[in-house]
Each structure stands twice: as C-alpha cells, then as structure tokens.
Amino acid sequence: MKEMREQIQKWLEEHREEGTVLLQRLVQSPSIAKNEAKAQAIIIEALSKMNVQVDVWEPDGKTLQENPYFYSPRDQFTGSPNVVGVLRGIGGGRSIILNGHIDVVPEGDHDQWSDDPYSGAIRDGKMYGRGVTDMKGGLVSYLLAIKAIQQLGIKLKGDVIFQSVIEEESGGAGTLSALLKGYRADAALITEPTNMRIFPKQQGSMWFRIFVKGRSAHGGTRYEGVSAVEKAMTVINDIRNLETKRNQRIDDPLYKNTPIPIPINIGVVSGGTWPSSVPDLVKIEGRMGVAPNEKIADAQNEMRQCLQQLTEVDSWFKEHPPILEWFGGQWLPGSIDLEHEWMNTLVYQYREAIGEEPVIEASPWGTDGGLITEVGKIPTIVFGPGVTEVAHYPDEYIKLDKMFQAAEIIACTLIQWCGVNDRK
C-alpha cells in the first residue's frame, strides 16, 4: 500500500497541470440548470481517455414524475444528460459509487464578483469561478484518482462507478434517475465541499410556506382590523420555539460544535399591500432541517402540530388557521454508523495521507446522499476538497492543493475498499 501511495503521489504531481486545466475547462462552462450538456461533454471526453464504460442518458421526466422522491422545477430533461463511467473490477471486491453533480447554482449579481463568474482564474493557489468548489473540484478529484489507478496499472477487484449527475441543486432528479437505472454499490462517496471534513451524517431539509390571515381596515383605525403581520410574528416566534425544542433533543456528539444542528430558517416574509391599510395576508417561506435519523413525514407533522397549537390558544387562529404547504425540493437526511467499515476505510486513508485525525461532523445541509442512502440503501459519506463557506456565493473558489490531496485520499481509498490483487 505504501508503495502504491507513493506512486499515486508522484503521478498526481506529474499530472498537476492536466488536472488544473481540466477543472478550469469545466468551470468555464456555465452548467446551470438546463445548460449542463457542454460541461458533461468535457466529462465524457475525460472518461473516454480512460478504460471505463461510459453511459450517457437524459433522465426520463415521465418515469421520474411517478416516483415519490422526485422533485424538480421541471418535468422533462431533454438536453440535460447524466454521465456515468464504470471502471470494471476484476471481480471479488467491494464496489463503490463516486457521485458528483455537474450542475451549479446561478452566479447572481455580476457586480459582486471580482472576475467574470466563470473565469477559472488562478491566484495564490486558488481557482475562482461558480461551481469550482460546489462541486467541480470534487468531480475532478474522482477523475484524477481513477486515471492514476488506471495509468499505474493497479487492478481493482470491485467496480468503481463514477457519476456526474444533473439536478442536485434542484432536488436530486439526476441521482434519482441513476438509482432507478439500477446503479448500486457497496458504498458511496460524494465530494461536496466539506473543507476536507468527513460527514457520516447529513441533515435533510425541505421548504415550507405558511399563509397567515388578518382582517383589513384603514390604518387610521387599525384597531378595527387584525394585522396579519402581528399574527405572523406570533407564528414566527412559535417556529423559533419549535426549533429550540427539536434541537434540545439532539445529543449526537457529531453535532457538539454546531450551534443549531437542525435549524428552521425563515427565508422570506411578505405581506400587506398598502401603507395605510392593515395587512390581511402574510406569506412566510422557509427551510426546515431534518435530523439524520429522522423521517421527513415526522418532521412535517411536528410543524403541523406547532401551528395547530396556535389555533387552541388564539381565537383568531381558531377561526383563521394558518395554512401550511410543503413545496419545492426535499433533501432526505442520511447517516452511516461511525463504526461502519466504509467509514473506517475513509478515515484511515485520510489519516495516512494527511497525518492528522480528520474532523468528523454532521453536515449542515442536504445532499443527494439522502437519496442514495434511502432509495439505494447504500452507505454514503460526504467528503470533499471544496470550501464550504463560499459555495453559492460570489468569488467562489477552491484551494487546488486540497483537490489533489482529496484525489490521493480517494485513490488510496479505492484501493483499500475495492481491493487489489497481490501485485509483484
């Protein structure tokens, strides 16, 4: 193993520029939703230079819509392909899925970026651009690991299933499609931007919308009306209490450094139409976190009960109960036992490569890991070189050193997990 690690390190040094250029080309292709094809073509080109079986298909909207786990703003995916590359093992070993998403969130206000948002500019060892950290750097670390193993003539026993999927940012339709197509393995890795932390548990999340009613009146006689803003403030305070209650239950040591493990975020408040009128309708939208071991339906029930209690203590709410809806994407939570063999493997390889214990935490956001865990029944870990804090923000960047470190850890992890024949 030590010899293979040294060979991998040497290979990565020799191919540093190649890896950097590949990442740059990927970042310079703005792959927001519906525009993934060009970036996927770069992935396909990279895979074609390796000895992998390439599978490219456009997820089928009709089939997906019948699946209870399907969420997307769109119902068809023409022109938006998934790409899978399978490095067939020689047999008798454990398989692994290396999952990553090609789609990126919109770049937002260009004025907030120092460079063009898709520049791929490199300064002080960092590459800048939307998607470089979330998560094209993670995709490239997979490709480097696979190519290194291949070119070094290392023959893995188990299959390696590389996946570059669409729609992670929009609800997981790409990964769901890959699962429905039949891709399974003994373990899965997702190189979302974790700052090189290892997340054996991931928070789930979903979006809620609440309508709070009031009664209109002239602002000069506001006491004749009922302010939907005042009522909404009561609802928001109640939600804050619910959040406190839910988080007091969390005693998982993985969350010991997290101030609020499963937050409930109020993201949008909008109500009233006229300064001189008492507002009669307020809309609240937000994101509710789901604990790694929690069922989404149970979390939704708690929110429903929280609002229900308001109707029992306030006669206005009794007559005009708030209306609760769930909309948009849902990210399933996920978790793997800390003593799981897959966890031990990755942690060991991290330690060997870095020379320190990894930071092990629960992730504060959802990923496709929940789908892979719940639908695929595959133990999944999230671990990647990207910078958590800058994902989705202007001047998103990655530290290139970390990408190559991750590639080394992944390559050695593949060797340990999938197994190799004894080599001369």
Next chain:
Amino acid sequence: MKEMREQIQKWLEEHREEGTVLLQRLVQSPSIAKNEAKAQAIIIEALSKMNVQVDVWEPDGKTLQENPYFYSPRDQFTGSPNVVGVLRGIGGGRSIILNGHIDVVPEGDHDQWSDDPYSGAIRDGKMYGRGVTDMKGGLVSYLLAIKAIQQLGIKLKGDVIFQSVIEEESGGAGTLSALLKGYRADAALITEPTNMRIFPKQQGSMWFRIFVKGRSAHGGTRYEGVSAVEKAMTVINDIRNLETKRNQRIDDPLYKNTPIPIPINIGVVSGGTWPSSVPDLVKIEGRMGVAPNEKIADAQNEMRQCLQQLTEVDSWFKEHPPILEWFGGQWLPGSIDLEHEWMNTLVYQYREAIGEEPVIEASPWGTDGGLITEVGKIPTIVFGPGVTEVAHYPDEYIKLDKMFQAAEIIACTLIQWCGVNDRK
C-alpha cells in the same frame, strides 16, 4: 330662521329626485386620479344653472412643486381641473369655503363588488358605487344647499366658495392649488364621510419606510447569518411601544371612545428572497398618525429617536442602523377650538335639524382640512353624510336620507354663518 328652514326642507323634498340623479351621474363617472375631467364637467354643468361665478383651472405642477406642502405621485395635472363656484354675498357677512374632492380611490377587485363598481344602483334608500360616500354625496349636499338658498331668494351677506378639487386621495394638491390661487374664507367645511359626526379635530398622517439589514447565510447554518426578519420584528415591537407611549399622552375627551387615537400602522412587510437563505434585507412601510395639535416634524423626530435607541442597545443595529424614509402623501393635522363660533354655528344647526346632540369626535384619518387650517389659516370642520366604514371598500354606499339631511343642515348653517338681510 324657522320659516327659512321649513322652506328649505320643502325645497329639498321637491328636488329629491333631481339631487339623486345628480349624485348618480357623478358616481357613474369613474374619477380616479387623472380621470377627473368628466365628473368635473357634471359639476360645472350643475353650477352653471346657479348664479355663481365659476372658476375652472388645471393646477400648475411647476408652481406646486416649489411648495413645501406639495405631495403627489405626479408632477403635472393637464386634463385634471379644479372647479370653484363662488356665490357672491351682498356684503357685510362672514364667508365660508365648502370644500370637497372629486377624485376617488380605485375600485379594486371587481369580484368583490355586488354591482358594477360605478353603478349608482339604489336599493333600500342606499346608493352604491365607488365615491358615492367618499365623497360625491358630500359634494351634492353642498350643491343642493346652494341651489335651495338661491331658488328661495335668500340673499346671503357673506360669500360662499364651493370647491370641487382633485387629488385629495393623493396628497392634497388640488386644495393646495386653490389656496395658492388665493381662495380664503372665515371658515371651511369638508363633507368627508363622518356618519354625520362632527370632527373639529383631524388626525394627520404620513407614510414611513424602514429598511432593516441582516447578513446572509445558508439556511442550514443560519447562525452564521443575522436574520433581517428577526431584526425587523424587534423594530416592529419598538414601534408598537412608541405608539403606546404617544397615545398615553392623549387626554383629549374627544378621543375618549377611540381605542387608539393616533395609531402607527404597519402596512407592508417584505424581506428575503430565498427559503434556504437567511434574509439580509427587510422593508417595512406604514402610516403614522399625527395628533391634531402636533407638528409633523415633531412626530417624525419621535420615530427617528425610537429607531436611534435601538442602535444603543443592540450592537447589530449600532453597526447597521435601520434606514428611515418618509415618502408619499402627508396629511396635516387640524383642529378648531370647541368653543369657536364656527363650531357653535354648525352644532346649533345640527341640533335644530336632527333634534339631538351631534356626536363630536376627532377624526381618525387625515383630510385636506389640515392644509386649509395650516396653509390657509382657516378654521375648518369635517362633517358629512357618507358612511365612514365603507369608504375605500367594495360595495361603498351612502344613505340618501343622510345626504338630504346634511343639505338642510348646510343650508341653514350658511344662513346663520354668512348672515342674511332681514327679509320680508
């Protein structure tokens, strides 16, 4: 006087249909802002059948804009005339302005109206339509009073200055223009819809806008951000305390039946853009009441200080103080001494006509009365036959009996205030 009253009552009975038809024609002309000309033409036609000097002019935007009391969403008034009709007295008496506005607020959602919003339909002694109560019924009660006096050969000593102005709903530019043109009198009446109550004091009001800042973060790690919604709730609670403090000061017996004499209404709250993000900006808009004897600048100062105190107790507000703006229309407060001769005259005539004491209160909303009081230095009373609760609402209506009662009271008031020669 008694004989003249009986003649006036008889005249009004004989001209009931004429008055009803005039009101109907006025209501059926939708005179929302910029569309006043047709309704004003009906007013001019009615005036031309009386022996009054008619003055019609389009307020001059350029001149008005230089005036500190000018507020309007528009800066020119082409096609939107004011109409004044002066019934010249024979001399030696007190003059009076009979002020009313021709403009109406938009009808809103047609689905909420039982009839067409401008139907002028009559059922059970009520006429329906946008503007019938606020305040075309009030304008018609003036016209009936003037016509009755004229046709009965009653010669008033003082001048009667009838005014049908634009822009009352938009900030007072019509009344301001009439004042700048030079129209003055010893007293003024405004037949806004008071349910036949007499308002010697009127609340002023103005619109405020407050921007509250936060700091964005991902909803899954909301503790890394600062929620502008939470901060806005603090601001709103503080404003509520300010309202309580301001109202505790009010000991005017005229307000004894008013739950909140000078309310601060939160009308619009809008913040955040994404359910999964901590909101970093919230906008609050509302209406602040001004006490009859209060200066607008002093009320604005109190609001400013209220927000200033927040910066002293909360370090976030210290670094990111809320931004306060005043925008849109301002309605000056107004008040007249309860013992003023003008007040005594109207109260006396009310009592004589109705046989009961009038209800005397302070008005909960602003009118052009503040402008007439402050700019014109003219003692002003607000009193009219319209139904307060339905102004600005769907299915606005007026009780026709009240309009004719008001006409009788106004005619007799003119006789007492302006004076008459002894008649045979």
